[in-house]
Structure formats: structure tokens, C-alpha cells
Amino acid sequence: MSEIPVNRILRALTRKGFARRDRHHIILWVAPQGRHPAVATRISHGQRSANDWLLARIARELSLSKRELLSFIECELSEAAYLDLMIQRGHVQPA
Numbered sequence: 001m002s003e004i005p006v007n008r009i010l011r012a013l014t015r016k017g018f019a020r021r022d023r024h025h026i027i028l029w030v031a032p033q034g035r036h037p038a039v040a041t042r043i044s045h046g047q048r049s050a051n052d053w054l055l056a057r058i059a060r061e062l063s064l065s066k067r068e069l070l071s072f073i074e075c076e077l078s079e080a081a082y083l084d085l086m087i088q089r090g091h092v093q094p095a
Contacts, residue, residue, distance in 0.1 A: 002051075004070075009043070010028070016082065026043045026044075030083075052066075
């Protein structure tokens with residue numbers, strides 16, 4: 001079972017172009033070319049680490065496999081590569 005600190009996930013996503021809003025939950029989204037948010041996820045403020053279930057949920061909300069999400073967090077998958085995946089999967093319109 002993998003557990004990753006939530007702060008590490010938040011840092012990775014915000015460094016790769018995700019906007020962040022702190023409300024009842026922490027909401028992260030990406031809106032390429034300033035358009036309507038293409039994908040979004042949320043994490044509870046009280047959550048300190050992400051277990052397998054939470055990682056799978058975040059991956060699903062970001063239209064990634066769990067393995068792709070872990071690569072994204074570890075900086076093996078770049079922001080540009082992620083946007084290319086979202087275009088290929090039909091979540092983002094090409095510019």
C-alpha cells in the first residue's frame with residue numbers, strides 16, 4: 001500500500017499549472033488557455049496523507065491511471081505531457 005503526504009501532491013500539482021482554491025476542501029483544477037476548467041480534484045483540509053483509495057480517486061478525477069498520477073507527482077510526467085494526454089483523451093481542446 002502506498003501512502004504519499006498530501007502536501008507533496010499539492011506542491012506537484014500547483015507547480016504544474018493547477019490553480020488552487022481553499023474552501024471547505026482544497027480544490028485544484030487546470031484550465032488550459034484560460035478556458036473552462038478541464039479537470040479538477042479536491043482534497044480535504046484534514047487529510048495528511050493519501051492512501052491507495054485517495055490516490056485512485058484523485059487519479060480518476062484527473063483522468064489518469066494511478067501509475068500515471070504517481071509519475072506526475074514524481075515529476076516523471078511533465079505538465080506538457082499531461083496536457084497532451086488530456087488532448088488525446090478528449091478532455092482538453094487543442095489550441
